[in-house]
Amino acid sequence: MYEVAIIGAGPAGASAALFAAKAGKSTLLIDNDKGMTRRGWYENYYGIAEIGGPDLVETGHKQAVKFGAELVAEQAVNLSPSGDGITIETESGKTYEAKHVILATGVLTDLAAKAGVETKDGTEPRIKTVIAVNAEGKTNIGGIWAAGTVAGVSVHAIITAGDGAKVAVNVISELNGARYVDHDMLKA
Numbered sequence: 001m002y003e004v005a006i007i008g009a010g011p012a013g014a015s016a017a018l019f020a021a022k023a024g025k026s027t028l029l030i031d032n033d034k035g036m037t038r039r040g041w042y043e044n045y046y047g048i049a050e051i052g053g054p055d056l057v058e059t060g061h062k063q064a065v066k067f068g069a070e071l072v073a074e075q076a077v078n079l080s081p082s083g084d085g086i087t088i089e090t091e092s093g094k095t096y097e098a099k100h101v102i103l104a105t106g107v108l109t110d111l112a113a114k115a116g117v118e119t120k121d122g123t124e125p126r127i128k129t130v131i132a133v134n135a136e137g138k139t140n141i142g143g144i145w146a147a148g149t150v151a152g153v154s155v156h157a158i159i160t161a162g163d164g165a166k167v168a169v170n171v172i173s174e175l176n177g178a179r180y181v182d183h184d185m186l187k188a
């Protein structure tokens with residue numbers, strides 16, 4: 001069983017995976033590469049003067065994989081609570097189990113709704129429905145969290161990436177039983 005599985009590898013999901021894997025958690029990242037991020041050109045991402053969507057996505061994937069996240073090209077089609085975790089079924093018929101699942105599915109809430117995850121009206125332009133989460137990113141179903149556009153945050157890459165990181169830190173903290181901080185020192 002994975003400690004953390006993330007569905008969706010845009011800025012929200014890949015950022016969550018990066019944090020979870022870097023914290024030493026066994027991390028699965030499932031993505032079907034149909035997100036919105038590749039279509040954009042970014043000049044408002046702090047610390048990066050300008051970057052195209054494909055580069056932003058590919059760099060994020062490489063960062064997550066570098067720290068040990070397992071990235072699989074799959075479409076998740078079903079989620080169901082099982083024992084002390086969540087079972088994820090994919091279109092190819094594979095199943096994966098994880099203690100915690102973070103939904104980072106961008107504009108799509110179909111998978112969440114099918115699993116009984118509560119949704120609500122979105123507030124952002126063109127985002128009709130989002131997953132209802134609390135301040136930590138928890139949904140109404142134990143072990144299922146949500147981050148990024150699908151969790152209703154402002155539709156900007158740096159904000160969705162930050163939200164993915166925030167939710168991952170909350171998941172890691174829950175797994176550890178203590179607040180988690182990831183700070184590296186500048187190398188001399």
Ligand SMILES: Cc1cc2nc3c(=O)[nH]c(=O)nc-3n(C[C@H](O)[C@H](O)[C@H](O)COP(=O)(O)OP(=O)(O)OC[C@H]3O[C@@H](n4cnc5c(N)ncnc54)[C@H](O)[C@@H]3O)c2cc1C
Nearest residue numbers: 008010011012032034035036040076106148149155156157
């Ligand atoms: C044309 C355009 C221009 C933009 N320009 C800017 C800009 O200049 N500045 C800015 O800050 N923001 C911009 N944005 C917005 C920005 O791209 C988004 O806010 C942000 O990147 C969304 O990240 P996300 O991770 O929430 O969603 P996404 O990047 O959409 O990622 C969701 C991922 O989940 C995957 N997924 C969904 N369902 C499943 C499933 N069932 N199984 C497996 N995978 C699944 C998708 O394939 C996708 O990879 C722009 C967006 C567009 C479309």
